[in-house]
């Protein structure tokens with residue numbers, strides 16, 4: 644079963660602790676040492692690596708919302724938000 648949801652990543656808040664990476668492979672380390680989101684339909688922020696000062700927002704329609712939620716829960720600075728659409 645698939646779910647439509649949106650994942651946002653506040654790169655201003657992100658401290659590059661990478662607790663998210665081990666919980667959801669869509670979170671990756673960008674060249675600037677902060678987290679980025681891979682895949683999905685980018686809704687804002689344009690190219691992930693160029694969007695250092697605005698939140699990245701990507702939408703997905705798949706069965707991985709729980710992974711995204713685990714990543715969000717693990718983030719010590721609450722930089723990740725998962726919203727079911």
Ligand code: SF4
Pocket residue numbers: 652656657658659660661662663664670677678717718719720721722723
């Ligand atoms: S867990 Fe949070 S602070 Fe750490 S890299 Fe991921 S988004 Fe950034």
